Amino acid sequence: xxxxxxxxxxxxxxxxxxxxxxxxxxxxxxxxxxxxxxxxxxxxxxxxxxxxxxxxxxxxxxxxxxxxxxxxxxxxxxxxxxxxxxxxxxxxxxxxxxxxxxxx
Amino acid sequence: xxxxxxxxxxxxxxxxxxxxxxxxxxxxxxxxxxxxxxxxxxxxxxxxxxxxxxxxxxxxxxxxxxxxxxxxxxxxxxxxxxxxxxxxxxxxxxxxxxxxxxxxxxxxxxxxxxxxxxxxxxxxxxxxxxxxxxxxxxxxxxxxxxxxxxxxxxxxxxxxxxxxxxxxxxxxxxxxxxxxxxxxxxxxxxxxxxxxxxxxxxxxxxxxxxxxxxxxxxxxxxxxxxxxxxxxxxxxxxxxxxxxxxxxxxxxxxxxxxxxxxxxxxxxxxxxxxxxxxxxxx
Numbered sequence: 001x002x003x004x005x006x007x008x009x010x011x012x013x014x015x016x017x018x019x020x021x022x023x024x025x026x027x028x029x030x031x032x033x034x035x036x037x038x039x040x041x042x043x044x045x046x047x048x049x050x051x052x053x054x055x056x057x058x059x060x061x062x063x064x065x066x067x068x069x070x071x072x073x074x075x076x077x078x079x080x081x082x083x084x085x086x087x088x089x090x091x092x093x094x095x096x097x098x099x100x101x102x103x104x
Numbered sequence: 105x106x107x108x109x110x111x112x113x114x115x116x117x118x119x120x121x122x123x124x125x126x127x128x129x130x131x132x133x134x135x136x137x138x139x140x141x142x143x144x145x146x147x148x149x150x151x152x153x154x155x156x157x158x159x160x161x162x163x164x165x166x167x168x169x170x171x172x173x174x175x176x177x178x179x180x181x182x183x184x185x186x187x188x189x190x191x192x193x194x195x196x197x198x199x200x201x202x203x204x205x206x207x208x209x210x211x212x213x214x215x216x217x218x219x220x221x222x223x224x225x226x227x228x229x230x231x232x233x234x235x236x237x238x239x240x241x242x243x244x245x246x247x248x249x250x251x252x253x254x255x256x257x258x259x260x261x262x263x264x265x266x267x268x269x270x271x272x273x274x275x276x277x278x279x280x281x282x283x284x285x286x287x288x289x290x291x292x293x294x295x296x297x298x299x300x301x302x303x304x305x306x307x308x309x310x311x312x313x314x315x316x317x318x319x320x321x322x323x324x325x326x327x328x329x330x331x332x333x334x335x336x337x338x339x340x341x342x343x344x345x346x347x348x349x350x351x352x353x354x355x356x357x358x359x360x361x362x363x364x365x366x367x368x369x370x371x372x373x374x375x376x377x378x379x380x381x382x383x384x385x386x
């Protein structure tokens with residue numbers, strides 16, 4: 001049986017997926033996960049989840065971004081010069097977020 | 105490497121020095137030799153996960169051996185003196201740690217680690233208040249890793265005992281290993297053992313540790329429906345022990361080949377000193 005392992009580095013952070021272990025049950029999965037995924041990296045907490053319990057939706061089933069133009073959602077779509085202070089801040093924030101996502 | 109804190113070695117008289125050294129050799133040699141054997145399971149354990157778990161336990165035990173050998177260096181020895189150029193007959197580990205595994209028998213590894221780790225927990229407790237500061241200071245660090253070892257062994261015991269085939273294998277391992285496990289509690293030398301306890305380097309005598317160990321492991325093994333090969337009233341006599349005790353320097357033939365294995369590279373490369381990668385352990 002395969003158990004997916006999620007590691008949290010520090011209190012308050014998300015548990016992020018880091019791999020899996022083969023184990024017959026939850027207790028052994030936790031023991032093995034400690035060795036394989038907790039020991040060599042900063043770890044505050046580990047989750048083990050039976051692989052079969054993970055629900056998946058993939059890109060073949062659905063179009064994650066939607067299909068119609070929704071640019072009205074983004075402040076960068078509103079090009080009025082000079083922009084209001086709030087709009088400019090929001091635009092900068094948006095541009096930064098896009099940059100971080102690798103969209104631009 | 106040697107411990108940098110003011111080593112109280114100078115405060116000991118000759119008898120006390122002998123006692124502390126005996127104690128440290130028992131501790132270090134048990135850990136080192138047990139780890140050497142455990143590593144034989146590498147790439148041979150039943151699954152990748154079980155392989156990594158036991159390898160990590162071996163690595164922990166090597167780390168513990170290093171902590172104890174480091175304290176022996178305060179008495180003027182270096183690493184080759186303690187391991188690579190040491191006369192194999194002067195090693196004082198219990199013969200359970202040198203006994204080869206029954207080939208491919210995972211239940212041997214599990215029963216062995218279980219018997220050893222319960223004993224180790226008890227002896228560490230008896231060192232928590234050691235009058236020898238450098239020993240006392242290192243106990244906590246080791247204990248924090250030992251919890252995992254015992255949990256690992258007990259988890260496997262639970263699962264192996266859950267079917268007939270596993271139970272049969274466990275019984276064979278218990279029959280084979282139990283006499284050797286008893287050597288964990290044999291003194292190196294009765295006079296020195298008395299000195300270890302009188303000076304409170306270890307606060308409990310070996311026979312009491314042994315009784316505590318029996319009262320722990322026997323009911324546990326019996327709860328799995330296993331028979332423990334000792335007399336009804338639980339008294340241990342020399343008839344229960346294997347011919348080689350290990351503690352007194354009397355070892356099995358298998359020890360010689362294990363010793364040759366771990367010293368081989370050192371000899372082949374013509375080394376006269378050990379390479380050190382890390383700072384002194386503490």
